[in-house]
Amino acid sequence: MPALGETILYRNSDGGVRASNIIISRSALRNWHTLAATIGHELNHYYYFNSGAYDRWEKHYGPIRATAISEYKSHYWEMQWGGSPSYEEMESSIRIYRNK
Numbered sequence: 806m807p808a809l810g811e812t813i814l815y816r817n818s819d820g821g822v823r824a825s826n827i828i829i830s831r832s833a834l835r836n837w838h839t840l841a842a843t844i845g846h847e848l849n850h851y852y853y854f855n856s857g858a859y860d861r862w863e864k865h866y867g868p869i870r871a872t873a874i875s876e877y878k879s880h881y882w883e884m885q886w887g888g889s890p891s892y893e894e895m896e897s898s899i900r901i902y903r904n905k
């Protein structure tokens with residue numbers, strides 16, 4: 806399944822990872838529920854990158870595990886708010902995080 810949304814990143818002059826834009830795929834427009842869940846999911850990523858949370862995770866755990874944390878938390882947010890999280894992606898993120 807193609808991604809419904811994507812958060813576009815860049816590395817700032819201090820080496821921090823920041824989000825500049827969010828892309829919402831046309832396929833997310835299939836219904837209001839999917840659109841809302843997709844926007845919320847990507848806003849979670851946006852917040853983790855621009856608040857510096859991702860930088861802290863990357864510093865402690867490295868980029869692969871930091872990305873897994875961000876993905877898990879964004880899907881978890883969807884689950885909390887009645888979205889349709891990918892449980893496969895959540896499980897895969899947990900596996901990546903635990904596989905030091």
Ligand SMILES: [Zn+2]
Nearest residue numbers: 846850876879
């Ligand atoms: Zn995501």
